[in-house]
Structures are given as structure tokens and as C-alpha cells.
Amino acid sequence: MAKKVKSIVITGNGTNCEMEMAHACRIAGSDEVDIVHISELVYGEKKLDDYNFLNLPGGFLDGDDLGSAKAGANRIIHARVKKSGKRLYDQLIKFIDDGKLILGVCNGFQLMIKLGLLPAIDGDYSTQTATLTFNDSGRFEDRWVYIKTNKNSPCLFTESIDGMYLPVRHGEGKIVTEDDEVLKKLHEKNQIVLQYSNSDYSEAATDFPMNPNGSIDAIAGICNETGRLFGLMPHPEAYLHYTNHPRWTREKLPEDGMGLSVFKNAVNFIRGENI
């Protein structure tokens, strides 16, 4: 019998998309979905080990005061679970080693990048090799964008998705890599999963507003080499139903929003692979 899909959605310290992220996990077919405050992990009331799908939602961890998700990453690296004294970070690494799935959206993606969980070149999950920084426009923007997927990417979250139309809502979404070498590797290993594109998903978009932040090579989302860790700036959990679409009153759209597929892929994968 297939294993149960247990989704955990982390919140606290400024995270704010936990509710819709949990809703997405639920309607995508998770057997269990828990919204867990980071303090519950720190106090040992909840353990990552009990789940197989970790969701890091959008928001403003610590206000993004030191740069997006920087203070949040610092806390996760240094936090110790009460009583046991073990590092919370070690739970995270074990979760990855067990082949479980992590999805980071917006601030969650920023957190993964700052922790080094992505892109994790050569499987090194503890060194930051890229960053997400201020949009070229210098401002926060809420705007819907088209993103094309890389068919050759190992990312299991985007299986059979050609492209998506989703909102971005960020001030720091521009990807910069440490050097050209890192960027080259991302391309070689097809870790660049999503690129901002034109409306038929045929061409990557370099210019504002189609590329909303000036991200290098129009990168909107990346995965690790196994495709089990995935982070993206656009919000799939913000398009779960057609009424979320900005033009639903003028276009004929399917009932389900495009973002739901990301969660369905994750849930189906876990069920199929028995993680």
C-alpha cells in the first residue's frame, strides 16, 4: 500500500502564505496537512521526520530586514531543539537525505537559497552559491507573469507542465549566482526549472515587465540535482481556482488553477515512490 502523504507547512516570524499553501496541499490530495509554527519544531513538539512534504511559504521572515530571509536562515542554522539540544538544521538535512520533498515559494525560496539548500551544486546543501536580491525596478511588485518550464529538468514538481501563469509578489526576486561557473552548472544539469517568458511560453523574457525583476537568464525557479527540492519566486498557491486569475471574467478557464499542478505532482510523486 502506498505511503501516506504528510505535508508540513512551516510558519512563524513573518511567514504569511501558510494558509493557502496548506489549502493547496490539501486539495492536491495530501492525507495530512499541518501548519506548524517554527517554535513547535524548536520545542520538539513536532518533528520534520514525521512528514514527507515540507512547504516553505512566502512572507517576510523577520521583515527581510537583513536581506530577504537572511535572519530566518541564520536562525535555522543556529537553532537548537529544546531538551535534546540537537540542531534543527540537522533535521532538515536528514529530511533531504531521506529523499523527501521540499517546496519553497517566494520567501521560502529565498530561505532555501540563503541556507544553501538550493541550488546545492554537487549536492552541497550547506554553502550559499546564489542569491535572490532586489528587483532591478527597485520596488516590490504584485504582477502576474508567464513562466515556461524546462522539459529536461529533473524537477518532479513540474512534470508535464509546459508553462504557468502566476503572480509574483516580491521586492527581492532577482537571481544572481556567485560566479559564471555556478550558472553554467545550473544550465548543464538542467536545474533551471522555470524562466519568465512570453505568453505562449516559447521564449524566455529578458525585459520588464515580463521578466519582473531582471533575474539572470530570466530564472524564476530552480531545483537541486535530484529534482526533489524546488524553489520559485512566483506563487503557485495563489492560483488554485480560476477565480484567482486576473482575467477570469473575460476568459474561459478550467476549474483548477495552474498552480495546483505543482502540488499534485508532489503528492503523486510521494505516493508513487513511497517516500
Added chain:
Amino acid sequence: MVHRIEIGFKEGIRDVLGERIKRKIIEHLDVAVEEVETIDIYTIEGEIDRSTLETIAGGPLSDAVIQRYKIDGGLAENFDWLIEVGFRPGVTDNVGKTAKEAVRLLVEESERRRIGVYTSRQYVIKGTLARDDVEKIASRLLANELIQRYEIVNGSKWDPEKGVRPYVPRVIIKDNPTTDQIDLDIRDEGLQEISNKGVLALTVDEMKVIKNYLKNESVVRERKKVGLGGRITDVELESLAQTWSEHCKHKIFNGLITYEDEQGTTTVIDSLFDTCIKGSTREIRKELADNDWCLSVFVDNAGIIKFNDDFNLVFKVETHNSPSALDPYGGALTGIVGVNRDPFGTGKGAKLIFNTDVFCFASPYYSEELPPRILHPRRIYEGVREGVEHGGNKSGIPTINGCIVFDERYLGKPLVYCGTGGIMPSKILGEDTYSKEIKPGDLIVMTGGRIGKDGIHGATFSSEELHEESPVTAVQIGDPITQKKMTDFLLIARDRGLYRAITDNGAGGLSSSVGEMARLCGGCEMDLKKAPLKYAGLKPWEILISEAQERMSLAVAPERIDEFLGLAERMDVEATVLGTFTDSGIFHILYGGETVAYLYMEFLHEGLPKMRLTARWKPPLHSEPDFPEPEDMGLALKKILSRLNICSKESVVRQYDHEVQGGSVIKPMVGIANDGPSDAAVIRPVLESFEGIVVANGICPRYSDIDTYHMAACAIDEAVRNAIAVGGSLERMAGIDNFCWCDPVESEKTPDGQYKLAQLVRANQALYDYTVAYGVPCISGKDSMKNDYIIGDTKISIPPTLLFSVMGKIADVRNAVTMDTKEPGDLVYVLGETCDEMGGSEWFAMHGYIGNSVPKVDARKAKHLYNTLSSAIKAGLVASCHDCSDGGLGVALAETAFSGGLGMDIDLSLVPAKDIGRNDNILFSESQSRFVVTVHPEKREEFVNHMDGNTLGCVGVVTKEGIFRVTGMDNREIIKEETDELKRAWQETLTF
């Protein structure tokens, strides 16, 4: 030891903030600069060794991929000038706070307590500038000297080894928590002086009431028992001043007003608030009888209505005008996070689900000399925009609706309206959530932020005009993350039943929050020494009335306190027991066990004498304009589309997250290119359901120049019809009134007080008439009565402004419509009658006139129209629907066309009109209760049948080619413009 860590970008990484500042220096200040680079500075106090400093600098404080750092030296090089801007002592430094927490994780446990982190920012400038120019950049763009300090360094004198000397803006005040006793048994002049000096905003009459209270025999006897004599303590006087402030007590709205109309007929109104506002709601609820869906009105921090059997909705709109005038960013940020706490602290507490913001500014292109202490409107515009952006976005609450109104008279005081809605389960653990109860013996608990000198006298200060000595401490900077952490915690505590009652700490601080809560049980006893402080040196009265942000006060049953405090600690939220609620009838405040205030609750809350005021209405007479019909009507249309009050606000809208929480249905920008102006917002607060909420606003201050009765009627009508336009209905729609007035109390400063008060009376009369007619009850509201600026000989008073906000239920969001044209061939209808009502219109204003024929609302006709249109939309008969307001039909038709990327052929002779002989008047009259609707030809008959009994005309057709064509009444083509051109005119005004 004090260290400085400086962080800058690596070579080749764009410094977008620096680029933006450079642009502003060139565009706003007209100073030529070549380059601006930014460097972030962290000044760190504490014994930290070099290697740990390296870890801190390279770790949490900088991002190694894009940034470089330097410890204890200057990072800047090769520049002409450097400006460093940092906070003054005691000003909230959110980044510094986060940095402090991050640094503490990296230092030895024993050192953690001593760590302090303060931030500042350097602007490193290249360019040949005189020192005066640099001063100008610093004082007029980069720093607000009220809250910040700056330092200028000339590049030729720069020593990078030394850099800028560390400055620690720590608050150092001698800790001397004494309580003064004040003798009120003196002459009137002395009493007035005490009030003025202390920013108490109490009148001599009010001071005398206090003076007499102290002579009451039983008062003397009771005070003696707790060691107090015949003099009043500063704590008591301050408590009374807060509680009795215009801000908290709404003295004018509750006053006894003798009103004389233009015929000389006199009526006496005992409280506008009670008769007009509460009165209309009472009337409507009586009418609703068994179907009454109002649950809590005017008694709590926000109003509560029933959403469905499982949930209640909560809504409140506040203003934060005075602080935003002094510090636009901090003022507006505090405004939004402050109003968040209203619904949050209503009933058992609500989860926050939407924000709405309405701003009133002078033109950002204002080019004349500025009076003293006034910031340039553009700076106010940008500061307020950014403050609300940070407050709303970082709190994870979608900003779903709003608008910006421009008028030169908002130069003295801008208006910053912030509204927030919430949702609460209708029952928690079997108990109703809409009411509050406190039992004697429950503990007084404060949660969230700590108390500092920030925000002292906010309530009394906002009860005065902006003047030379307006206190700096009245300004605060909100901290959305501390508040978010607190609200995350309190929602869990609520669902576990860990507290009995909750309220917000806003104006008046603990004095108001605990004072108000104590009314529910009949008294309180609180020791201020227990309150957590940001820094030492606060006097007891300051602790009591500080408006330091991000705090809630709660009543917790003693048996739940351990669990409550335990959860708070786990979730990293500060919570402190300050005392006990009692039934003693006494507002009893101690400091370290010693009584510092001892007031009868009844006196505190009911002791204020009613204000007696006179109002006299004399309708103004303005000159009627005399300008010919324009020859080029297309050009005229483009001009009006580009007016500040009409043009696109997309650049602001995009910077607010309007869809967090996942329930966005009708967004602020709609149409084929996501850039058309939506009339109202629709959201789904419960993602499992299709029941929705519609939220809209109405505001039209220009009509106040003619008659505030019709101004208020139009504001109410506009809010309601905006909501109807997207598919809302009158079935379950609640209103919030928010009056911002110029001082209406006759005095030396305000010789026309009687007229201004008459304006207030008339607006209230309209509020009663129209809310009752529509069946839209006000459930909460707010007034801000002193929106004047007086310094020297300059007095600037805002036009009387009523913001009417509505929140309605929409049964199924899938039936909502948007305002954009959908398909070529669709028929264009105008609903409602167009009259010669040009008075106060945008069209007249464009020509420099006011006129006299202000739009009037026919509520009976309008109500029928709203009900039938609402059901036509529900039945799917309407392809698009757009409210017709500022700029009239011309603007509404053009917006409808270009938002759908299609053209229109319109014939003005088919517009249902009365007594209009001019094409420009038909196009730009602002007659109320009108819509532009497009209908698919196949649905024509059904639509027309459905709309039976209304005034409507089919005025044209949607066309495929993008041409907007209008034929005048004389059958001559008067407009032929590309819709793209119209859109461009509409979009190009506000792009920054």
C-alpha cells in the same frame, strides 16, 4: 566596545537603491549628481572578538554572493561627498532589532544581554556639488530630522582607515520615576496654562470639572485612604486628558448642537453620533427585525456582522493624519498596523483578511514655496505609500482596495485612511465571539512590544491642529513583524480559550485600553512598574499613556495564566501581568506598590461635561463658469483622463500585495492587460467556499465646497454603487463612516466655526437619510476633527471629507463582473439619468470653477436601480459594469473601452439626460447613481426586461478596431481617438 560593520555591494552588482536615490536627486531637487552608492552600517555594542565579528559580518549581516564588508573602517572610496543617515535615540529601528537578534545567536551566552545593534545608511555621492546642495539632499530627501540625524563627509577629508566615528543612539535618561502632584485650586488662566504646557488639550471648563471633583467629600476621603491628597497626580491628569480627548471621546460628535438652517429654523441636536449615526443603524436594525445581521455595532474597536452561520466579519477604518504629516513613512506604517489591531482586538479577536487605503494629498507636482514644517507633498505621497506598503505587505494582509484624492488643501495635513477587515468563527469553544466579558479577578496582561517614549500624547496631539510646537514624540514607527508574531500567538491562544477579553493599545496607550476594559467589570488595579520598558527613565504617567506600538491588552482568567504565558514564551512573544480587573469602581494605578492614580471609574468615563456648540448654515454662492464648449473634445477627454484625481494609480497599486491569503477574486487592476481600474474588490475569505466579500469606498470632498449634505450623500452613493458594480448587493452591506473635518468649533483661530459645524451637521443628516434609505447600516466609524495647519499667519484647512467604506456579502463570487469591455458587438448602456450637475465636478475644477449645481442623489430611484442591476449581474446578463463618478460618462466610457482593449461608437443623443444642452456637460456631468454597462446582443431583451422601471439608454456599441468615437447631440462626430491614446493619457500622470 562599539564596532561598525559596513556593508556594500560588490563590483558589478547593481545598487538599485542608489540608482533610485540618484534619480530623485536629479528629478526632485534639480541637483546634478554622477553616481550614488549605498552602504548599510550596523553599529554594534558589546564585547565581541575579531573572529566573531567576521562571522557576524560575513554571516547574517551580509550576503557573500553580492556584498562585501568592512569592520571598523570606511568602506566608501573615491567619492566627493558622503551622507550618513541614522535614527535619533529612541526611534524604532526595525532592522537594528532584527540584526540584534541575529547577532545574539552568534555571541557567547554571557554577552548576549549587553548586545545592542543600531543601523544607519551611507549615501556615497560622486559629482561636483557645493556643500549647500549636499545639505539639501540630506535634509530634503534622505533624512527626516524629526526622527533621523545625518552627518556629511567631504571626500577630500576622508580617511578610510577611520571611516565615520561610531555613534550609538541609545536613550540615556536618568531613572527618576517620580509622580508629581499638581495644584488645580488656582485661577482659570493657570488651568489653561497647565493644559497647554502638558499637551493635554483640555479646556478650562474641563479643567474646572476636575478641580471640583477633587473637592468632593467622598473623593477626598477615599483618596486619603490610599495616601493621596487634594492635589491631582500627573498620572491622573494625563489619564483624564487621554480619556477625555477629542480623539477618544468624540466631544464634538457627542456635543449638544444648536443648528440654524438657511431659513433661520433652529433645531437642537443632542449628539450627532447618537441621533444620526447610531440612530440610522438602530432604524435599519429595527427594519431587519428577525433578519438582523448586525452583531456588534459602535461598542467595540470595530463593527461585527454575520457572514454566515459559521463566521462573522469585522471591519474598521481609521485615520492617521497628524503623524503622517510629520513623518509620512512612520505615520502611515503605524496607521496601517494600528488599524490592524482594531478588528484584531474586537470581540474575541479576528483574523485579518484585507486592508483598504485611501489617501488625500496635495499635488505631488506642487511647485510653490512650502510653509514651515510642511513636507513637500511628493515626499508625503512617497513616504505614505511606502509606509503602507511595508505595514500591509509584511503583515500578510492583502491591500485589496483604495484610492488617492488630490486637492491643494491637503498640503497642511494629508489624510491617511487605513481600513482593515477580519473574520472570526462565530463560536469558539461554544461561546459567542462577538462580545466581550471580564470578571473581577481576571488578570490584566499586556503582550507584544515594549513601552518607550514613542507616541506619548498621540491622542491629545491629534486633537489639536498642527502647530509650531507639535511634539516629536507623537510620531512612532510601526513594527509589523513584532505585531505579526504577536497576532500569530494570540490567534492560537484565542482558539484554546486562554483569554477572556482582548483589546488594542492605540491612542492613549494602557490608560485607554485598560481603562476601557475595566468598564466591563467595574474597575482595575494595575502596577506600572511591572510593565516592560524599552529603556529606563520613563515616569509612571509616561508608561501609562505611551502609544508605543504592537501591544494588545488582555483579560486572562487566573487559572489560564500559566498556560497563556507559557505559550507566549514558546512563541517568542513578550507577555506581562500588570494587575487585576476589579469591581471596586476605581481606576487604581500603582507604581511599585504605591498609589499614583485613584479615580472613580464613573468620573473617568462619564465625568466629561457635554460640549455646547452652535452651527449656522448659509449656503455659499459661487460664480457660475463661463467657458465655451471645447472645440477639440478628444483633447479635452485626454486632459481630464490625465488629471490627478482620475488617472491610473497602478504604480501605487502594484506595490501592494493584493492577493496574499489566496482568496483574490476581483483585483484592483482588471481587463485585457490587467491595467483597468476596478470599482471594488471581491475576495473569498474561506477558500473552501464561494461565498465572498465585496469592499468599496466613496469619497468626494470637492462637493463640500457647495453643500456637505450632498457631499455625504454622494460619498455613500459612490461606495454603494462601486460595490454593486462588481456584483455586490444591498442585501447584507455594512458601512463605516470616517469624518475628517477642519476644526468646527468657533474660536479666535476659527472664526468660521459655526459654518464648519453646520457643514458637519448637514453631512450627518445626509448620512442618516441615505444609510436608512439604502439599508446600509454604519457598524463603526471614526472622526478626526482638527485637520488644520496654523503656523504664523498661514492657516490651511482641509475640505470637509467623509470617507464612506462598505463591506458586503456576495453569495457566489463566480457571478462577479469586471468593468472592462468583453467583446466587439456588445451593446453599451448608460444606467441612470444624467443631469446638469456640474457643480464641484472635475470638469469645472479643470477650468478653475466650482459652480453651484452639486450632484444630488435620488435614493428611491437609486435603490431600485441597485437591486435590479444586482440581480441582472447575478443572472449573468451583464458583460461589464463600470461605476460612473469623477469625470462622468466621458471617463467611464473611455475606461471601459480601453480596459478591454476595444473601441466604442457612442451617440450622446441616446444618453438619458435632463436639461442638458451641451456635449461637454453630458460627457462630464457627475450625476450620481449611474453606470456604464455592456451587454451581449443576445441578452439584450432579457436585460432590458430585467431592468424595467429604471432609466437607461442603449447609447452605442463596442467595436473591434480600437477607436473611441462619440457623436454629439447635433449628430456631429465630436470625438475620434485611438483607445490606446486615451489609455496612455490616463496612465502617464503618476508613474513614480
